[in-house]
Amino acid sequence: MSAPLLKVENLDLFYGDAQALAGVSLEIAQGEIVAIVGANGAGKSSLIRSIHGIEKPARGHVRLDGSDITGWPSYRVCEAGVGHVAEGRQVFPNLSVLENLEMGATPKRARALEKQTLERVFAMFPRLAERRRQAAGTLSGGEQQM
Ligand SMILES: Nc1ncnc2c1ncn2[C@@H]1O[C@H](COP(=O)(O)OP(=O)(O)O)[C@@H](O)[C@H]1O
Ligand SMILES: [Mg+2]
Known part of the structure; x- marks a missing residue:
């Protein structure tokens, strides 16, 4: 091991x-x-x-x-690479889905990888790609957790 x-x-x-x-x-x-x-x-x-x-x-x-x-x-x-997905959604409700995801790419380490990370997230959660222009607060609970 x-x-x-x-x-x-x-x-x-x-x-x-x-x-x-x-x-x-x-x-x-x-x-x-x-x-x-x-x-x-x-x-x-x-x-x-x-x-x-x-x-x-x-x-x-x-x-x-x-x-x-x-x-x-x-x-x-x-x-250092440790993520923390809090329970209770905690999206920025008035920002779009895309803007919320872009907020996740503000750390220096993430900035250079923003484009490929976004593609990876959209491949994992196609629903978010469909709804990228929608205000995050109007997604369903499960979609907000994504
Ligand atoms: N900010 C805090 N101040 C005081 N006590 C807290 C605080 N956060 C959690 N606790 C207490 O610590 C214990 C563990 O809580 P928590 O870690 O939230 O448990 P779990 O996530 O397993 O439900 C509980 O007794 C809770 O009341
Ligand atoms: Mg808990």
């Missing part, structure tokens, strides 16, 4: 006095799909937000391809 691409080691996260994560560890290899399953309030979102630098864990490490990215600000985690 190859070395893990993403490695989470012993994460502890607190909101004030309340502990949301206690010693969470996981490893994800390149090409692997890992699902985090748990009841409401179990800490799934807190874990994802900690990986992405939105929350600052009190203890533990997040390693990406060998680099320790623990505590990095979100924009740097994003530049």
Whole structure:
């Protein structure tokens, strides 16, 4: 088995006095799909937000391809190639589908690849290509999640 691409080691996260994560560890290899399953309030979102630098864990490490990215600000985690598709859609409702996708290409790393990435997204989600001029807020829930 190859070395893990993403490695989470012993994460502890607190909101004030309340502990949301206690010693969470996981490893994800390149090409692997890992699902985090748990009841409401179990800490799934807190874990994802900690990986992405939105929350600052009190203890533990997040390693990406060998680099320790623990505590990095979100924009740097994003530049390093970690995406985060939030639940609850969060599109810019008054911008078109195309404009929303273009917003995703603002990081420096993404700018040079904008044209080919857009083609890849439209091939994956032909529905978005059909509706590229439509205001994103008028798409169905499932289409907004795309
Ligand atoms: N910003 C916050 N401030 C205080 N407590 C929070 C905050 N976000 C989440 N929590 C608490 O942390 C725990 C884990 O929440 P969360 O990570 O959202 O769980 P899940 O995504 O698995 O439903 C819950 O007890 C929740 O109430
Ligand atoms: Mg959640």
